[in-house]
Amino acid sequence: MKKNHKKQIIWAFISLLLAFMSIWAVLGQSKEMSFQDLGTALLACKPGWLLLAILCMFGYIAFEGLTIWYLLKHCGYTRRIDQGILYASADIYCAAITPSATGGQPVCAWFMLRDGIPMGFITAILALYLIAHTFATLVIGFLTVILNPASFGSLTLLAKFLVILGYLTVTGLAALFVCLLKKAKQIERIGGRIIDWLTKKGWVKQNKYWKNKLHGVLSDYSSCLSVIRGKGQVFLIAFAFALLQRLSQTIVPSLVYLAQGGTFRNVSQVFASQIYSAIGSMCMPIPGGMGIADYLLFNGLNAFLDKEAALQLELLSRSCSFYLCVAISLLIVIIGYIQRHRFYFRVHDKN
Template sequence: MMSKKQTVFNLLFLVVVFGLTMYLVFRGKDIGDIISTAREADARYLLLSIVCVVLFILGESVIIFYMMRTLGTSVKMGHCALYSFVGFFFSCITPSASGGQPMQIFYMKKDKLPIPVTTLVLMIVTITYKAVLVVIGLVICLFGGGFLRGYLGDYMWVFYLGVGLNVFCVTFMMILVFAPGLAKWIMVTGLKLIEHIRILKPRKSRLEKLEASMDQYHETAAFWASHKRVILNVFLITFVQRCILFTVTYWVYRALGLHSYGILTITILQAVISVSVDMLPLPGGMGISETLYMVMFVPVFGSLMLPSMLLSRGISYYGQMLISAVMTCVAHMTIGRQK
């Protein structure tokens, strides 16, 4: 579990980045007019977009429940939902979404779920979560480069960087799974090199912990080899889960009374933003997400671009964080407590 100092630091970092983002985005703009326009949006479509955010979060709980049952571990669906809310909340407030899974493991441990099983499940969730972005990014690169260049222009390099980082991340995780011996050698050699050049002080316990963590990937490889259908199902659920979140911008588009663009175009553009910022060391890609949104969606929203961003980002990221925060409090008060 994160220490109180880490939590305070992450929250302060989030507030600072949020403040800078709001200042740069709305500097010199009439905030009152933007908010007034956003308030006039059709509440039915906004409610639908909030439902999409909740379904996105619950999509992970379906995967956790499905995989836990596949591994013969008894778990409540309601608690799986709470694990997902906890994971997304801490992912929202930590750089590169690094805090989500450690906190999920903490609450799973309070439920007395076996650590090797929870680690295996969350590892596969992570791999498939990133793999979906890689597939989407590569498909757009291969078949939609010309289409995308018309919206991104000089910012195409950000998209290519995002695809490259995601490909590297998934490739490295696959090496960990299918070539654990090579991965272990790379990690141990890297650690010894860092200690040799005095970035870290040599410590035997650190090396033992690293070697033990590498051994967990043997179990992942064995599960992957013997449960290919399960992995495929998890991938498909994850793909649907992510696409549901990408549609939020389209429902905002409809809420503002616009009709010219179809759901596929707007969903692809939102997916491009997610691919571009997913691996960047900022909470929720804050700052760069807003920048790309303002570049890509000008032709789509025109004069309503800022109100649309206020609603789209407000629901898909800040709304997600707020809903997850409330449910994280519920998890803290219920999981692991004796009746």
């Protein structure tokens, strides 16, 4: 755990540095814009649209929490909705400060383990969530291109390349996650060979213990999947929640644009810019897609807004949809950790 904490601290520092550099790079594109100008622009926003944007930002956390809560419930592990939101917050925060989109899952799993959910079920639930979330992203992305092809055509050549690479990455991940659902025996065989190799190297001493542990986890994993496999409606509802999660984040820049006095005519272009930003940023292992996401969002907005307006909208939108979302997720994680830390030691002190 100490090594994991050190890695998280290092990646958190790197993420803060990337965030600072991304904001500085965007501001550097303008000779006139400053943080004071951004503050003035924020105060000038229409409060109704801005509040709706913040609510949709929180919806990104809430809908992931609902997806995990719903899947757990139908696998026989009923938990409170606020626990689902904590699991989602852990996933979102840690994914934002690590170079992998799945980087938040180990921390999410830690909270679930503390709440008495077996590791095999956790693995299956998180795999199912990833599949639902990935397919939701692909569906919205493809529909955006089909319904608004001009939005993709307005991007620069580099932006198009990054978005296409992002689509290929997301599609590949979706195929990989689906394959892993059906390969429990192969995973156990490969895991057993790795344990044997580690035993020969002297890094693992209890060969049989670890193989039995792996077998137990994968048995729970298979049991969880067999329950879901017999209930197609469960996955469809989980997919609907994941779709709402992705939509709630994607619509934030459009609402910020309207808060600034923008017209409804350009809302579809703002929406498309955000989905291209989200998908394109997945093409490289960078914490939170920082830098790439900013570039792609600005690129899409600059197709119909002047440079200064596009930069301003990009910074305000990312501040709400990403930075504020990560900050709230961190706050929820800290509260959840303190609560579980106190409960854990209270129980063990009694024993």
